[in-house]
Amino acid sequence: MIQPLLEPVEHVESTDASAPSHQRRKAERPDELLDAALSLFVEKGYAATRIDEVARRAGVSKGTLYLYYASKEELLKEVIRSRLSTPIAEAIETVAAHTGSTAELLTEVVAPWWAGVIGSDASGVFKLIITEVRNFPEIAEFYNREVVEPGHRVMEQVIRRGIGRGEFREVDVAAAVHSLLLPMIMLCVHRHSLGACEAAASIGEPLTFIKAHFELLLRGLRQMQPDVAAVPTAAS
Known part of the structure; x- marks a missing residue:
């Protein structure tokens, strides 16, 4: 389920x-x-x-x-914590409890979660961090600890789950995580930059885009099936 x-x-x-x-x-x-x-x-x-x-x-x-x-810094930290780090911590537990296939976990659970983030004010946190964090090292350290590390951890958990169950082939897990996450972050940034301009090209409905993106990645992650036609038969 x-x-x-x-x-x-x-x-x-x-x-x-x-x-x-x-x-x-x-x-x-x-x-x-x-x-x-x-x-x-x-x-x-x-x-x-x-x-x-x-x-x-x-x-x-x-x-x-x-x-x-x-202080203003404590206010920003609480914004980051409430909008991203707390939901990510809860997501880690949900991923661990999932009983279906790993492909379903990505397309039917993780993808809608990201669509929800992109459609909410939480997406603004990513734009804010990218544009501001270079000048505020303490905020950068807080964001890395509260969002980046646990976010990568939950996606690593998903990829390793697929490999361990024989659904995914052996891959560079860190590279696969970046391939999954970086486009999601850019969708958040896009919403608060080009996406706010009427003249900019629309990327369409976020969930549709995310599922298509995940499906492309799944084609590379899935365990290759043996080519039956290439297997010698007794008669041949």
């Missing part, structure tokens, strides 16, 4: 409907601050965004923002 990955895009905090409205508002405030921060970071860049602009967009005072996040 195919088990879908936990949705990475819906970042919703459950609140008690019976609680007073001001209490529900307080519980929702961290998410509102993260939403405001991510939108501004993507629009203006991390360095150019001021903390008071984030507070203003979230509808709170700067002092209120500092009650939740001590």
